[in-house]
Amino acid sequence: MKDSKLDSVCPDLSTYNSLIHVLCLVGKVNDALIVWEELKCSGHEPDAITYRILIQGCCKSYRLDEATKIFSEMENNGYNPDTIVYNSLIDGLFKARKVNEACQMFERMVQFGVRASTWTYNILIDGLFRNARAEAAYTLFCDLKKKGQFVDGVTYSIIVLQLCREALLEEALELVEEMEMRGFTVDLVTISTLMIGLYKHSRWDWTDKLMKRIRDGNLLPSVLKWKVDMEATMKAPQSNKKDHTPLFPSKGDFSDILSLISSAASIMDGDLESDDVGVKDDKISSTHIDQWSSSPHMDRLANHFKSTDHSSQLFSLSRGQRVQAKGESSFDIDMVNTFLSLFLAKGKLTLACKLFEIFSDTGANPVSYTYNSILSSFVKKGYFNEAWGVLSEMGEKVCPTDIATYNVIIQGLGKMGRADLASSVLDKLMKQGGYLDVVMYNTLINALGKANRIDEVNKLFKQMKSSGINPDVVTFNTLIEVHSKAGRLKDAYKLLKMMLDAGCTPNHVTDTTLDFLGKEIEKSRYQKASIVRNKDDP
DNA sequence: CGCAATTTTA
Helix, strand or coil, X not given: CHHHHCCCCCCCHHHHHHHHHHHHHCCCHHHHHHHHHHHHHCCXXXXXXXXXXXXXXXXXXXXXXXXXXXXXXXXXXXXXXCHHHXXXXXXXXXXXXXXXXXXXXXXXXXXXXXXXXXXXXXXXXXXXXXXXXXXXXXXXXXXXXXXXXXXXXXXXXXXXXXHHHCCCHHHHHHHXXXXXXXXCCCXXXXXXXXXXXXXXXXXXXXXXXXXXXXXXXXXXXXXXXXXXXXXXXXHCCCHHHCCCCCCCCCCCCCXXXXXXXXXXXXXXXXXXXXXXXXXXXHHHCCCCCHHHHCXXXXXHHHHHHHCCCCCCCXXXXXXXXXXXXXXXXXXXXXXXXXXXXXXXXXXXXXXXXXXXXXXXXXXXXXXXXXXXXXXXXXHHHCCXXXXXXXXXXXXXXXXXXXXXXXXXXXXXXXXXXXXXXXXXXXXXXXXXXXXXCHHHHHHHHHHHHHCCCHHHHHHHHHHHXXXXXXXXXXXXXXXXXXXXXXXXXXXXXXXXXXXXXXXXXXXXXXXXXXXXXXXXXXXXXXXXXXXXXXXXXX
């Protein structure tokens, strides 16, 4: 039995490793895990490379429990995890909001004599910032700088970003100067960060200050020239472009949104088949349904579904692939993404679309980021037809959807009053090898909660915790609000306690939510008292 | 294996 499995038709270890690697790269981590099981039954022994690839794949897709399990298995089989394996795990733990576990993993790394690298420290600093531990992050940065090691351009970039977030622009500029003096290149990521920081805090006029701080290279001048050219092009009369063709035609058949929410189709079929504007089922006639329920669309949509192959939908695990900041080929789209973000942040949708159009015409290749930005803005404004049009175009341009795309779809469905379709969309996501991260859980909990589907909310919350992701401040705020509004005041209070016990620091949104909860509790006490006619104690 | 521009709460 064992021998026959090892004969020539059976894959060898390196074939298994390559296969697992590729599956992880294309986001099919579930399949990678299946191959992994197969490998273990094949008579081969996994090696350090197998373990590293799998742990990376699991961490990237928020399968932290799985990653931790494989990590233990690796050690039990006599392989010592190296720096890269530890780095992957620490990063994954931070991103799953498991701050304590991440720090413990770092301590363990040191304990076991595994050498921490600059990457390790960057992961630590970034992770601490992202988990509301700014003080610790700054301290670590200063310590490292004092020792004069484990600091590089990325470290500076992380700190500059944080300073921009805190509106400490002067400090950010100083740090950039220091960064350059120490011989680190101020790359496009850092420059974008600074530009966005300046713009957000209405300090465009500081670009000349920036010019003075960055003396090296011609990257900043190129960026500024790009901006000037772009503005000139946008001002110039758009010659033969006035044909009123919509930028993102949704074609009426919604083929792509449908293929995304394919498994929802059967539900929609039954639900909305006889849906005529005006003669609607009570439960869906209430508010936001108009765009969605225009039934000819629905019918075509449903029919189209039956004839479409949904298995080929592209999905990217590397969430909106980071475009490398070097290489002229990506420079244009990097700039487009940055400026789209600036325009959209100010609600300048028209300008954003124009920018997108101009650069589509020049043949610059939009990436998931680009589409997701515009998609999100359309959804936020309630332009659902245009939004689904963006999705179609993503499909046509063979641009993969990622978890942010799905997030926006769920948001959109929620706004349209169709949170009931969320679980079907999730099925589709999972079938594509997708995964849920903290933001996705938060979005889902919010959408379902607003639709008063509290049982589903609680189920998701449970699932979130059991799948190795810690709830964050947004999760708790949303949960408390949803339970308060549903009149489940005790549960809301329990959640508040859970939040504090978990060491999750409340923010200003928590305050607002607790105000509401407090009033509801007051109200219910008053009602109780007036009904029962006896007092309850404080 | 790490940093920007997309996705979450009032």
